[in-house]
Amino acid sequence: MPGLLVLMGSGETSPTMVEVHRAAARALPPGARAVLLDTPYAFQENAADISARARRYFRHSVGLDVEVSSGVAGAGWVFSGPGSPTYALRRWLGSGVAGDLRARVRSRQGVTVLASAAACTAGLATVPVYEIYKAGAEPHWREGLGLLEPFGLRAVIVPHYDNAEGGTHDTRYCYLGERRLSRMERELPTGAVVLGLDEHTALVVDLEAETAEVAGRGGLTVRRGGAQAVLPAGARVTLAELRGLAEDGARTRAPVTPPSARRQATLEEAVGSCGRRFDAAAARPDPVAAARAVLDLEAEIVRWAADTEEDAGGVEQARELMRLLIGRLGELAATAALGRLAVPLLELRAELRAQGRYDVADALRAVLLQAGLKVEDTRQGPHRLPAPPSREPETPPEKSG
Template identity: 40%
Template sequence: MQEVNGSIAILGSGETSPNLVSVHRNLINKIDGEVIASLIDTPFGFQENADQLVDKLIEFYDVSLNLEINLASFRNKKYFKSVEYFEFLKKIQSSNFIFSGPGSPSYATKNWIDTDVPEIFKERLCSGSSLIFASAAASTLGIRTIPVYEIYKVGIDPYWEKGINLLEVFDIDCVVVPHFNNKEGGNHDTSISYLGAKRMEILQEIQPTNILGIDEHTALIIDAKENLFEVEGLGQVTVINQNETQNFKNGEKYSLDDLRKLLENTETKSIKESADNDQNSQDEQIEDVLRKEIAELRLEIEKNNKNSENINNLINKLISYRIELRSSQKYEESDIVRDFLTESNIEIEDDKNSSSWKFKD
């Protein structure tokens, strides 16, 4: 097992509810130094209200956690290996806090699998970053994924989708099931992420697997560096394997080794599938390199533009302050401001009513 220094929170639902604000804060506080946060929109990228969901999540982090989180957008795999795709990768590679949440589990996995995304998630987690996955995004983390929309909404016979298997970095082999205690169905069973027990039995007949069930408004937090896990929120975490079922409740910390033992791979042969590793043609490799370079250049330009805007605002405020000093006949003080700007290679041009500036040639 590779060394893992980061932390992950897996939320059953309620990612922006007051019940789980402490979970976000907990993972933010685990980061040493400046927090560079990214919001990934893939799971809900197909929805018409995707932009509104992005705004809501950005506002949540701003208002509830005083954290600026930036959008890292990858809404459709048709942009795979485009400049925009490499720009997205660069953003998440540069982040030490990543959040992804609601939407469709199968839509997320279909757009993430056979891309660089799962490996970057693993690399970020191993390097000490904090990751939070909620609802649909949480469903993708295991070896397989439940296609909730297709089975519950459309009525397709139960089947498994492939998962991104992020939890393998902890040596954990399972399917993650958020909304584990859902009761929205009233007179019909909507537990186990809306599937109900009968449909889960069918899935287990197709391919037996360990289950990591997380109740609604509940979080499982794994701290790899401390080799611990804990439960926060209103519910509990349920672990099911072929031999037993165990429940873990809020308020205690447990050894991560206990979770590994319950969710170990008991199959004689791994069924993990690997994508074809055919060598790209030389032309394709060159195109990929160029797109990566363009993506990096775009991000650098964006950063420089933001810095330029900040510098412009600062200079304009200094000039406004100098004008106020001159209006008050505080010429000595105004000359200090002028001299400071001149030393910074900024030339001021005064007329009767205003002042303007430019950089010296």
């Protein structure tokens, strides 16, 4: 059984992390049991939905048949992700799961993947992000699992390190911001270091070889005493080199392998790109290119449908934009040749119906009707008819005299 510890800053059930999951899963022997620890979000009303989406993601995108569980005994592969770090810790420390996780890593056995909230718990101390950011508690640390300490790394893990959702206020460093993280750093035990994992980024630790690789879109920041070093995606170091960075206050640089893989777009970036392409096509005007931008937006929504974190608005916000763009296609149809527009619009409608998005497909049919194209669904498929011309109400003749 391989010994891997994978820590993710975010994006654990998104397309950006698919290759990281697949690489870890390839190391498993046939028939290995795969477990999803739902503890961090088990208190949420939509916990069952989060688990279902995660299971679909691992089954269809990674090729793992995952069971939802509250324990890890006998599992070759263990995953835990979003939710509340402190809620998870309370239950893991009180149930024996914490000891099981420590034993897996210490014995260098099995694949253990901890992401987002669960990644917070992996260090010697944990960021209580809900309590500080949501409830206004004073900055403080909670106990952590200390998974890296057997390898000489006294570190806290801070996911969402480069978060920028705050806009006008600082939400970096797992929503702490610089002011609060600086204060909390001074309260860490002597020699402890912050390992900051950017969003859609993973630290893959080979426990047997004692090597580490940064994968994904961002980097790993080693921060201590006001100094920091950043290992970019693609960097490969030994744990001894990582310890050297930590012990030297991150003032020296470890040798790294430069990135080789092309950076994948997040959902937010993909949605923004589709929106800009639509705007450019509408300005020309080019209805076919505009319709293609909507089709590509729908494809991105399908790709990201299993994402459980829903960064920056998530899939629902993307769907809202798609509805808006479909409405704008109707405006383009009024000024463009309907013949050029009909085919891509009907293709889009067929894709929407195939995905079960009947509400959006119906909205598109209404747009087509306004543009002069009536669509009737038959057993043989959609059938196009010219829409009946709109009739202005007749004005009664003026009475003489």
